[in-house]
Amino acid sequence: MTGRVEGKVAFITGAARGQGRSHAVRLAQEGADIIAVDLCDQVDSVPYQMATSEDLADTVKQVEALDRRIVATKADVRDYGAVKQALDDGVAQLGRLDIVSANAGIASYGRAEELPEQTWQDMIDTNLTGVWHAAKAAIPHLIAGGRGGSIVLTSSAAGLKAYANAAHYVSAKHGVVGLMRTLALELAPHMIRVNSLHPTQVDTDMVMNEHTFKLFSPDTENPTIEDFRPASQALNALPIPWVEPVDISNALLFLASDEARYITGVTLPIDAGAVIK
Amino acid sequence: MTGRVEGKVAFVTGAARGQGRSHAVRLAQEGADIIAVDLAGQVASVPYPMATPEDLDQTVKEVEAVDRRIVAT
Numbered sequence: 001m002t003g004r005v006e007g008k009v010a011f012i013t014g015a016a017r018g019q020g021r022s023h024a025v026r027l028a029q030e031g032a033d034i035i036a037v038d039l040c041d042q043v044d045s046v047p048y049q050m051a052t053s054e055d056l057a058d059t060v061k062q063v064e065a066l067d068r069r070i071v072a073t074k075a076d077v078r079d080y081g082a083v084k085q086a087l088d089d090g091v092a093q094l095g096r097l098d099i100v101s102a103n104a105g106i107a108s109y110g111r112a113e114e115l116p117e118q119t120w121q122d123m124i125d126t127n128l129t130g131v132w133h134a135a136k137a138a139i140p141h142l143i144a145g146g147r148g149g150s151i152v153l154t155s156s157a158a159g160l161k162a163y164a165n166a167a168h169y170v171s172a173k174h175g176v177v178g179l180m181r182t183l184a185l186e187l188a189p190h191m192i193r194v195n196s197l198h199p200t201q202v203d204t205d206m207v208m209n210e211h212t213f214k215l216f217s218p219d220t221e222n223p224t225i226e227d228f229r230p231a232s233q234a235l236n237a238l239p240i241p242w243v244e245p246v247d248i249s250n251a252l253l254f255l256a257s258d259e260a261r262y263i264t265g266v267t268l269p270i271d272a273g274a275v276i277k
Numbered sequence: 278m279t280g281r282v283e284g285k286v287a288f289v290t291g292a293a294r295g296q297g298r299s300h301a302v303r304l305a306q307e308g309a310d311i312i313a314v315d316l317a318g319q320v321a322s323v324p325y326p327m328a329t330p331e332d333l334d335q336t337v338k339e340v341e342a343v344d345r346r347i348v349a350t
Contacts, residue, residue: 237273
């Protein structure tokens with residue numbers, strides 16, 4: 001049985017846990033080798049605990065358990081030089097590049113007029129500029145390969161509609177759509193496809209924490225996941241509170257595979273209908 | 278290996294040829310049974326020759342060749 005991305009190599013940012021780890025494992029299950037990066041550290045303006053080096057090591061174990069190769073590096077997507085170095089090393093070791101998942105992202109909350117400047121800047125630097133850095137570092141490898149390729153940018157339902165208390169996040173995620181469309185146009189002559197993913201709430205540490213619970217239940221003293229469940233479900237059209245990381249990975253897998261060989265410039269919601277609501 | 282739509286039943290309109298036939302065969306390859314319909318006749322205002330009952334028969338053959346059931350009308 002040949003995998004759906006057999007023999008390809010995928011570059012994934014934010015791969016230590018959450019959606020990024022799920023992407024690495026799902027693509028590896030379908031035959032890809034992985035080049036993984038993650039900050040593995042805290043950003044001061046981010047209220048929840050971010051991923052660690054141990055998390056990234058766990059991703060490595062899970063990919064290797066599938067008999068695929070993985071080159072994992074601690075690197076900050078805000079630092080173009082670090083992203084390029086990690087990717088160049090990975091391509092040198094694995095021999096090619098076919099798929100890019102610009103997935104690394106953070107969340108923080110506050111009304112637009114109250115956001116500290118550093119909180120705004122960290123968000124734009126990570127969730128928008130970090131995505132561009134991943135693409136910028138990867139494009140020369142994809143073009144040099146001469147086999148086309150698939151770049152998938154992780155945006156959000158918040159890349160297609162507004163949500164209060166997240167102007168910086170909504171702005172960055174909308175920006176990703178503009179970047180995606182421009183890259184799709186620029187890279188089409190090389191048969192490199194560029195699309196974006198737009199998840200609703202996903203069951204990961206970025207969402208499942210006391211800060212998100214409080215945002216959704218501001219009048220409850222110590223809100224729990226049980227308070228969050230109906231509040232989160234109210235965002236979606238389908239009667240579910242959130243989606244799982246593998247749901248996003250399956251959309252990524254489709255766009256990364258040759259099944260999507262003529263699909264480019266698409267904003268694909270995996271959002272339980274949040275955007276139409 | 279379980280197909281990606283194993284055990285499901287799909288209703289495909291315009292299944293005699295073109296995209297509709299491709300849909301029927303692709304879904305059948307992944308484990309679905311098919312309910313197919315097609316006009317299999319001409320619409321006077323359409324300038325090109327439309328699908329025929331023979332085309333629909335061909336779709337039936339191709340689905341049955343991958344060991345899935347098809348009800349074509």
